[in-house]
Structures are given as C-alpha cells and as structure tokens.
Amino acid sequence: MSDGPSRLERIAPPRAGLFREGAFRSPLHSVRAAAVLGIALGAAFTVCFVTGFLSHLIQHPPSFFGWPARPAWLYRVTQGIHVSTGIVSIPLLLAKLWTVYPRFWTWPPLRSVPHLVERLALLPLVGGSLFLLFTGVGSIARWFPWSFSFPPAHYAAAWITIGALVVHVGAKAAATGLALSSRSPELDTGPVAAERSWGSLSRRGFLGAVFGGAAALWVATVGQTVRPLASISVLAPRDPRVGPQGLPVNKTASSAGVVHAATSDAWRLTVEGSVPTPLRLSLGDLRSMRLREADLVIACVDGWSATGRWRGVPVRDLLVLAGAPPASAVRVESLQRPGAAYAASEIDPDQLADPDTMLAVELNGSPLHIDHGFPVRLIGPNRPGVQQTKWVAGVVVS
Amino acid sequence: MSGVLREPFERPSEHTSRHGPAFWFCLAIGGGCMAFGLISLFSRAATTDPPNFAVFFIGLALVHDLVLAPVLIGAAWLLRSVIPRGIRGVLFGTLAVSAVVAGFSIPFVAGWGIQPDNPSFLPRDYGFGLLVVLACVWIAAVVIGLARVRARRGGRR
Numbered sequence A: 001m002s003d004g005p006s007r008l009e010r011i012a013p014p015r016a017g018l019f020r021e022g023a024f025r026s027p028l029h030s031v032r033a034a035a036v037l038g039i040a041l042g043a044a045f046t047v048c049f050v051t052g053f054l055s056h057l058i059q060h061p062p063s064f065f066g067w068p069a070r071p072a073w074l075y076r077v078t079q080g081i082h083v084s085t086g087i088v089s090i091p092l093l094l095a096k097l098w099t100v101y102p103r104f105w106t107w108p109p110l111r112s113v114p115h116l117v118e119r120l121a122l123l124p125l126v127g128g129s130l131f132l133l134f135t136g137v138g139s140i141a142r143w144f145p146w147s148f149s150f151p152p153a154h155y156a157a158a159w160i161t162i163g164a165l166v167v168h169v170g171a172k173a174a175a176t177g178l179a180l181s182s183r184s185p186e187l188d189t190g191p192v193a194a195e196r197s198w199g200s201l202s203r204r205g206f207l208g209a210v211f212g213g214a215a216a217l218w219v220a221t222v223g224q225t226v227r228p229l230a231s232i233s234v235l236a237p238r239d240p241r242v243g244p245q246g247l248p249v250n251k252t253a254s255s256a257g258v259v260h261a262a263t264s265d266a267w268r269l270t271v272e273g274s275v276p277t278p279l280r281l282s283l284g285d286l287r288s289m290r291l292r293e294a295d296l297v298i299a300c301v302d303g304w305s306a307t308g309r310w311r312g313v314p315v316r317d318l319l320v321l322a323g324a325p326p327a328s329a330v331r332v333e334s335l336q337r338p339g340a341a342y343a344a345s346e347i348d349p350d351q352l353a354d355p356d357t358m359l360a361v362e363l364n365g366s367p368l369h370i371d372h373g374f375p376v377r378l379i380g381p382n383r384p385g386v387q388q389t390k391w392v393a394g395v396v397v398s
Numbered sequence B: 001m002s003g004v005l006r007e008p009f010e011r012p013s014e015h016t017s018r019h020g021p022a023f024w025f026c027l028a029i030g031g032g033c034m035a036f037g038l039i040s041l042f043s044r045a046a047t048t049d050p051p052n053f054a055v056f057f058i059g060l061a062l063v064h065d066l067v068l069a070p071v072l073i074g075a076a077w078l079l080r081s082v083i084p085r086g087i088r089g090v091l092f093g094t095l096a097v098s099a100v101v102a103g104f105s106i107p108f109v110a111g112w113g114i115q116p117d118n119p120s121f122l123p124r125d126y127g128f129g130l131l132v133v134l135a136c137v138w139i140a141a142v143v144i145g146l147a148r149v150r151a152r153r154g155g156r157r
Helices: A007-011 A031-059 A074-099 A113-120 A122-140 A150-181 A189-196 A203-224 A259-263 A283-287 A315-322 A349-353 B012-016 B021-043 B050-082 B085-110 B126-156
Strands: A269-273 A279-281 A292-299 A305-314 A330-334 A344-347 A358-363 A377-379 A392-397
Touching (some): A031 A074, A031 A150, A074 A122, A074 A203, A074 B085, A113 A122, A122 A150, A122 B050, A122 B085, A150 B021, A150 B050, A269 A315, A279 A315, A305 A315, A315 A330, A315 A349, A315 A358, A344 A349, B021 B050, B085 B126
Parallel strands (some): A269 A392
Antiparallel strands (some): A292 A305, A330 A392
16 A cells, blocks of 8 residues: 555656646545445445335245234335435435535545546445435325336446445445544644635534434425324425325325226125135125224335224134135235236235234224225235235235 | 544445445345345346347446536535525525435426326426425424524523
C-alpha cells in the first residue's frame, strides 16, 4: 500500500475538467458522510432483500419451506416493512450517490485489477439500486412504463443488487469502520472546515436533511398499513379505511372479467379431487353451515393492509364433509380465466389446520361486495393478499 | 489551499478501499448472488424481457450519473452566487428534500396508474397531499434556520 503514484497514474494524461483535482469542493463528499449513508442504505437494502425474499418464498414455496398461519399479522408486518423501507431508501440512495459522485470521475479510472473489479461491480450496484426503487414505486403506483413483468424482474434485480452490495461491502468495510471510529482529519478535512464556516450545508446538516426527508416520506406513506397514521399519510396510494365495505380493493370484478359468472344463479362451489364425497354447494348451502367469524387482515404485496371482520365456512370443515384425508394438499380456484395471474392459490397444511382459514361469505356484517370476491372468497391468517383468492369456484383436493 | 480543501475521494483506492482476503471472499459470495440473479433473469426471459430490463437497469444509472447529477451540480453552482451565504445551507437542504418528495409523488399526483373502476386505489387528492408535505418541510426549514440564526447571534456575544 504505497502513497506514491501508481504506474497508471504516471502514464495517465493530465487531469482536466471534472477529472481535475479539487473539482469537487463541496464538503459533502467526505468518507464520513459516505460511511454513515452507506451503513444506513446497506441496512435498508438488507431489510428489503430479506423481506422481499420471504414474500417470494411464501408465494413460490420450495418443498422445504412452510409458512405458518400464526401469528396472523406477520406478513402484514414483513411486507409493510419491505415497502416502507424501500420508500425511505430513496433519499438515502440519492444522497449516497451524491456523496460519492466525485469517485465517478476518479483519475486514473483504473488503478489495479482489484480496483477494476470493484468499479465493475458499481454498475450493478448503482443500476440495480435505482432499478429496484424506481420499479418499486412504479408498482405501488400501478404505473408500468416497462414491458417486463414486475415480480420476476424485481426479484432478479434484487439478487444482482444484493450481490453487488456484498462486493462493495468487502471493499469498503475497513474504510467505513475507520471513518466512523477514527478522528483522522484526513477523512473529513473538508466537512470539518465547512461546519466551522457557518452558512454552507455542513455534513451534519446534510445528513439531517437526508434522514429528515426519509422520515417525511415514511410518515407520508406508512399510513397505508399503519391505520392510526392513515389520516396524515397524504401520499399513501391506499387508505385502509376506504373501499367497498370499508376495505380497499386490489383487483375489481370487472377487470377480472367475472361479473357475470359471480352473479349467476348457476354458481356453485365444488369440492372435488381426491375425495370420496365430492360436493356441489350453493351460496344458501354454505350460509346454512356453521359459520366462523374472525378479524383477519388483507395484506397486499404493494405494502398496504387492512383488517376486516369475516364470516365463513372453515376450509377444513368442508374437507371433513367431503371425506378428504388429513393433511391433503388443497388448491382453491377462482372464476377467473385459468392461468390468469393469481386465479388460484394453494393452502399450506399449517394454514389448512387453522379454523380461521375459511371461505368467507360476509365482510363487516354484510354479504361480500363483488369486488371483495362475492359470492365466496378465501381468507386466512398470515397470507399475502394475492393468495386470498376471490370469486372462488372450486376447492381441489389432491 | 488545495491541502485544506482536497477531498479524500480525490485519491480513492488507498484511502477508501481494501482489497485483502475479505474483499475476495465477498467477491465470491456477491458474485454468486449476481450470477443467481442473472440466471433468474434469463431463465424467465419470456416475462423478464432482458433487453427492456437492461434499458432500465443501465439507463437509470446513466441518467443519474450523466444527466441528473451534473444538472444538480450546475444548478447548485448557479444558486450559490445569488443566495446569501447565511441561508444557503438550510435552503439547499430544503430544496433537495422538496425535490425528492416531489419526485416520489409524481406518479401519484399524475395518476398514471389510476383504475377508473377502482376508487379505493389512489383515493386522495395527491396534489394537495404533496403541498401539505412540502409545507411541513419548509416550515421545519424555517424553524431550523431561525434556530441557527439565534445560535449564531448567541455565539457572537
């Protein structure tokens, strides 16, 4: 580790323009500011990655993975954290990029093979970070100015970005620790000088603005899942109090193309597959059965959630009626066109055993609104909203 | 002069990067994650549309590095000459926060994703909501600015 110029530096042309030494004089480009923001952003991205990967596992469970029915609020919390942490990451990321921007123009651009590798990993880190936050915001705003499908693209980008972040941490961990623990004036000569000179944005002022901006965005949006804050979250794309029967809707019956089939007198619920007594039940049949009532959450992958009081028939009671063997695999199918997104869902054995996993016929004391899944919808504890299948037509046992 | 103002980032590698065993270990782990992401991307190419994915993945980075950041630097440079030094710091910080909040709220205010048959989506007046948040940000900025003025006057006594 020599302080002298490298061979590349000796043969590099003279620095000019943005490559010129001292081109970036703002006191905000210090190692200390970069370290603080890097730690905050690294923590935020790690939280987003873990909660996002969990959501992926729940929706696409490998054979070894089981998602419990309890606690009933768990997915609401993990997905709420995923989206709200992503939102507060926006000012953190932009500030971090601003702080390290001079490094984009570092001269010479390459100093060694490891330096080349480290710089190459910056493209997936910067591009991936911007991609994840841009597409994430677009998704919760239901604005899709791209042609790829959001979930698999967001998932692939998350792995690329977290990988690039791990590489970056490997290169910067020592310097970050040093920056936060050392009093070396070399690490923030600029900022210290600036903080003494009243009138420009100091490092502390800069970090205060960044975290203040993050807090403002959090308060302005988190009410879509934290109900007490709903009235002050003026930029939240959902209000958990607003919608038919006091609950928001993600997909309407008309957009799903099920209005006619769902309101037809010919509608029947079928329970079939590997059962000795297949069932074919009308809505009246279901209403005449022993109904269960429970307060359960619709927790959307978009980060909003809302609680309703649901009444319905426990799925396990229907299986008993059909004579299904214990620990059966169960698939709930909607009236939607087969193959349409989220037209069916599987019920995990642990969820199936829970009496609150039910086919609901009422919400908040009245029959289901058609946009909430009339005549019958699946509702269960600790399930993503996309797995709370609406307009149920059949239960298939295997 | 340059000795005082020279930023550590001006001589990057030795100061801020370490390429010891920990770096190569993290490179192996991170490289594996990136490879998995690329496999995931290309194995589902029918839905992930890799060319369009690349346009946004690389394009956003280029737009930031070659457009957004230089424009902001230029704007800050121009503003420096017209804004009194006493309020420059608070004003720059407030403008930056305001820009980020406004940028975030664009798709909501514009209602690009609005669903006419679903009034429970985007149920608020987001233009008004944005004004409310910006008002809160600027009120906080004024309070902080006044506190700094008081502190400065107190320090002079």
